[in-house]
Amino acid sequence: MKVEALTAAIEDQSLTPQEKAQAVYQHSMGMMERLVEHPTSENILTSKQAVSAITDLILSDDQTAKSLLRITSHDFYTYTHSVNVGVTAIMLAKALFSKSDAHDLHELGAGFFLHDLGKVKVDTAIINKPGRLTDREMQRMRTHPYQGYKMLAEAGALSEECRYIVMQHHEFTDGSGYPKRLKGDEIHIYGHICGIADVFDALTAERSYKKAMTPFDALKLMQQQMSHHFDRELFSRFVLLFQ
């Protein structure tokens, strides 16, 4: 992974916000693709560096950040999904925390981008299976939060923030999530944030067996049929990102 190419794009003054967002998105996709293919400790650490540069960009350049949000694309691969969730969740964290020093948005950014890293330990036939999984397959799939947590720990890339994100991004406020069926406040705010971004991307992504929903329809569905899954306040703030 060439972090240099990414930073060069970020620092290139001649690019318009749209062009810059496009370049950063392409580099991020390449980075996640390589990471998913070779999830070595070294690649995990390099990705963390790259995400740090992307986080800086999102924090400092509103226009490019908005463009980035608009181009998150809608085909489904773990790496596309990771970049989409990474960008969207950092945007939400920025909206919530930019006035406070209590949150390290770079660590958060790494956690968001790497939230599904553990999927590389799950059989690809299960990951890519169109439609419903059997109970056994579902059980395997549901190990990915812990697998990811373990990989980050082994890479020495694990901050507390990342740990909450990777372990809790499938927990839901009403206790219907996994792996621990945590409820409400038992779920860390970072886990809540990633969970919202994760569902949103799953709905707006195109899969072999379903069409992509528009952001508007996805937000409406989350509001009307899934609101018990999310923290009310965080979800309201999330909706505002798209206005």
Ligand SMILES: [Fe+2]
């Ligand atoms: Fe996940």
Ligand SMILES: [Fe+2]
């Ligand atoms: Fe995910």
